[in-house]
Amino acid sequence: MGIAGLGLLAAISVAFGLxxxxxxxxxxxxxxxxxxxxxxxxxxxxxxEFWFG
Structure with missing residues (x-):
């Protein structure tokens, strides 16, 4: 996934939570x-990682 992907996923996760x-x-x-x-x-x-990786 990479650092950029993790950062984007974290940002989307926080937005979803809010x-x-x-x-x-x-x-x-x-x-x-x-x-x-x-x-x-x-x-x-x-x-x-598991489904597409």
Whole structure:
């Protein structure tokens, strides 16, 4: 994947986490954005390296 790919995936993951947090709000957890971003990042790594790699 490379450094540029990891950086882009990290940026998209954080954006996804923030959008998820904005949609759900504070009703679930104040750390929802972090959980969503981490899950999106891990899923992106798995798909990139194991499915297409």
């Amino acid at each position: 959008v998820a947090h904005l949609i759900v709000g504070r009703r679930v957890s104040r750390w929802l954005w972090l959980y969503a971003a981490a899950g999106y990042f891990v899923a992106g790594i798995l798909v990139s």
